[in-house]
Amino acid sequence: MKNxxxxxxxxxxxxxxxxxxxxxxxxxxxxxxxxxxxxTMQDTTSTTSTTSTTMPMKNISKSDTxxxxxxxxxxxxxxxxxxxxxxxxxxxxxxxxLQLKWGVKKGYSPEVFCASDLQDTICPNVMSALLAAMIEWxxxxxxxxxxxxxxxxxxxxxxxxxxxxxxxxxxxxxxxxTNKHANENSWFEFYRLESEKNGSVSxxxxxxxxxxxxxxxxxxxxxxxxxxxxxxxxxxEVDIRIIFHEYFHGVQSSFKxxxxxxxxxxxxxxxxxxxxxxxxxxxxxxxxxSNLLVPLYISESYVAxxxxxxxxxxxxxxxxxxxxxxxxxxxxxGNQCNAMYSLGAWAVAYLANEYGEDLLLESLYANLSQKxxxxxxxxxxxxxxxxxxxxxxxxFITDPTFEPLIxxxxxxx
Ligand SMILES: [Zn+2]
Numbered sequence: 215m216k217n218x219x220x221x222x223x224x225x226x227x228x229x230x231x232x233x234x235x236x237x238x239x240x241x242x243x244x245x246x247x248x249x250x251x252x253x254t255m256q257d258t259t260s261t262t263s264t265t266s267t268t269m270p271m272k273n274i275s276k277s278d279t280x281x282x283x284x285x286x287x288x289x290x291x292x293x294x295x296x297x298x299x300x301x302x303x304x305x306x307x308x309x310x311x312l313q314l315k316w317g318v319k320k321g322y323s324p325e326v327f328c329a330s331d332l333q334d335t336i337c338p339n340v341m342s343a344l345l346a347a348m349i350e351w352x353x354x355x356x357x358x359x360x361x362x363x364x365x366x367x368x369x370x371x372x373x374x375x376x377x378x379x380x381x382x383x384x385x386x387x388x389x390x391x392t393n394k395h396a397n398e399n400s401w402f403e404f405y406r407l408e409s410e411k412n413g414s415v416s417x418x419x420x421x422x423x424x425x426x427x428x429x430x431x432x433x434x435x436x437x438x439x440x441x442x443x444x445x446x447x448x449x450x451e452v453d454i455r456i457i458f459h460e461y462f463h464g465v466q467s468s469f470k471x472x473x474x475x476x477x478x479x480x481x482x483x484x485x486x487x488x489x490x491x492x493x494x495x496x497x498x499x500x501x502x503x504s505n506l507l508v509p510l511y512i513s514e515s516y517v518a519x520x521x522x523x524x525x526x527x528x529x530x531x532x533x534x535x536x537x538x539x540x541x542x543x544x545x546x547x548g549n550q551c552n553a554m555y556s557l558g559a560w561a562v563a564y565l566a567n568e569y570g571e572d573l574l575l576e577s578l579y580a581n582l583s584q585k586x587x588x589x590x591x592x593x594x595x596x597x598x599x600x601x602x603x604x605x606x607x608x609x610f611i612t613d614p615t616f617e618p619l620i621x622x623x624x625x626x627x
Contacts, residue, residue: 276352279321283342283349283507293371294330297341299323305356305429307383316425316472317354317583324348324357329372331365332436339440339510343454346507347461350497354468356429362405363436369406385427401433408435416452421463425472430464440510449516450509451498458494471583479582479591483546488558489574495521495559496627519627522563526620529556530611543604561607567623569596
């Protein structure tokens, strides 16, 4: 069992979770299962602890409204737990307005919904990690983040809440929504099964849309690295990284506009996942190192640089064993090669090291919706074509003379 330095008590988490009031512009609930109205921060469940910690924030927030990862509240709604920021309003729902302004910073609070069978530490930890990612990269669209535990009854309750939302906002009928959730290959039943089988490992999560509905929807199984008593060898940094990874998909999505342009500028699969992996790794590390985000505890074993090193080793091994002869450009969601995420992360790390860390978001993604396709956006950003980059990167991971450059990149993490 690893030793952990407990830096933030649960009682403190609950205390800060109810510290102030949010401005809520949500539509009026029409039944007990409908929209949340988090207007009261009355703390009925927190302890009387007076623990207080100042978390200095060294970052300049990219969000116009969010600045602190501890400024939020969580309410036990009986059938589920609901969390939102106490610094920003949750989004009012106006479908047309949101679609027209897709990709513009709106500054709304994310909304986190957790099943009632999850341990108390999970929802506040998801919320603070999500806030950290939004502070680091900006909050463009409304966000709903749903966390599903292993229990069937608790999941069905969460399905009701989710489907009331989808119905009230004109996304789906109740029947369409409940059928989608019941399918074990999609939405909540899929993540419930993941929670059931995972036991004590990190979450399985996804950004599942929906630009056509004007917001980002995320589904997740239980992030068990956020528990204290269940998980003796947990590394909360892993579940934090997963939340950053998923939110980065939301950032990518926000930059790609709406309608037909989205498919025109779509990135190669390895780039979608590789940039999410690399950006999540370095940005979550930065958030923790700068005290923007203070996890429930810090594991002693997790080191971001070691993860990067593992990705290179595993990616190269997978390339030779799972899909011999394949190169970066051949890796996609449809093949059996497991190297897409790991080597994709290295490809994006290589680009950042060679051409500049800020180019990915501030040039490539910032201008992508104005380009005819991804290839043009790539060349305009990095000054080389995608084809030229593939040749360079292949040399980088196969030619031993590039070992010093690999060490240089690792040294910067
Ligand atoms: Zn991903």
